[in-house]
Amino acid sequence: DIQMTQSPSSLSASVGDTVTITCRASQTISSHLNWFQHKPGKAPKLLIYGASSLQSGVPSRFSGSGSGTDFTLTISSLQPEDFAIYFCQQNFITSYTFGQGTKLDIK
Amino acid sequence: EVQLLESGGGLVQPGGSLRLSCAASGFTFRNYAMTWVRQGPGNVLQRVSSISGDGYTTDYADSVKGRFTISRDTSKNTLYLHMDNLRADDTAIYYCARCRGFDFWSGSCIEYWGQGNLVTVSS
Numbered sequence: 001d002i003q004m005t006q007s008p009s010s011l012s013a014s015v016g017d018t019v020t021i022t023c024r025a026s027q028t029i030s031s032h033l034n035w036f037q038h039k040p041g042k043a044p045k046l047l048i049y050g051a052s053s054l055q056s057g058v059p060s061r062f063s064g065s066g067s068g069t070d071f072t073l074t075i076s077s078l079q080p081e082d083f084a085i086y087f088c089q090q091n092f093i094t095s096y097t098f099g100q101g102t103k104l105d106i107k
Numbered sequence: 108e109v110q111l112l113e114s115g116g117g118l119v120q121p122g123g124s125l126r127l128s129c130a131a132s133g134f135t136f137r138n139y140a141m142t143w144v145r146q147g148p149g150n151v152l153q154r155v156s157s158i159s160g161d162g163y164t165t166d167y168a169d170s171v172k173g174r175f176t177i178s179r180d181t182s183k184n185t186l187y188l189h190m191d192n193l194r195a196d197d198t199a200i201y202y203c204a205r206c207r208g209f210d211f212w213s214g215s216c217i218e219y220w221g222q223g224n225l226v227t228v229s230s
Binding site: 032034036041042043044045046049050055087089091092093094095096097098100101 | 111142144150151152153154157166168202207211212213214215216217218219220221222223
């Protein structure tokens with residue numbers, strides 16, 4: 001299976017900050033990477049697909065980049081509703097492995 | 108609006124069986140592959156099983172192969188996961204998820220998730 005290593009595991013930031021979360025695959029996955037936001041008790045929400053494409057309805061302050069093995073999710077100008085858990089997922093092969101998640105909370 | 112609502116979870120003894128259901132709405136069910144994902148202790152996410160839009164193609168994680176069966180009923184817009192011979196390490200929140208297209212191969216999954224349903228395997 002492809003291992004997905006996500007960092008950091010937790011992150012504290014303030015409203016208005018810009019934060020970056022990274023995900024590294026154990027082998028190349030081309031651009032087959034999704035980023036999700038998850039709030040407790042709610043369904044995870046797709047933010048970015050294909051490493052850099054913004055899902056419809058998602059604010060443009062969310063952006064993704066990378067290809068091959070190294071990927072980045074950037075959230076610019078953090079809003080109060082952005083404090084949540086973020087995780088990556090590869091869909092290059094059907095095992096669909098996931099990163100361990102990053103908990104973003106308010107500093 | 109795409110909605111996925113899981114049900115059927117609960118407490119079951121080791122070796123027991125359980126069937127999860129996922130009621131889908133807001134899209135043409137037969138046009139999309141579907142997937143079950145679980146989140147166990149430690150919050151590790153694991154894809155459990157996937158099924159194509161027509162139900163003819165399925166795939167399973169090695170850890171559940173031979174014990175779990177995925178199926179779908181287009182007339183009821185419902186996805187199922189039948190789980191047999193349950194073990195303690197099957198304890199998890201089980202999520203129903205929709206893929207982006209008819210098949211679940213490279214690049215297709217996951218686009219939408221349900222809120223999850225807890226399965227606890229314990230004596």
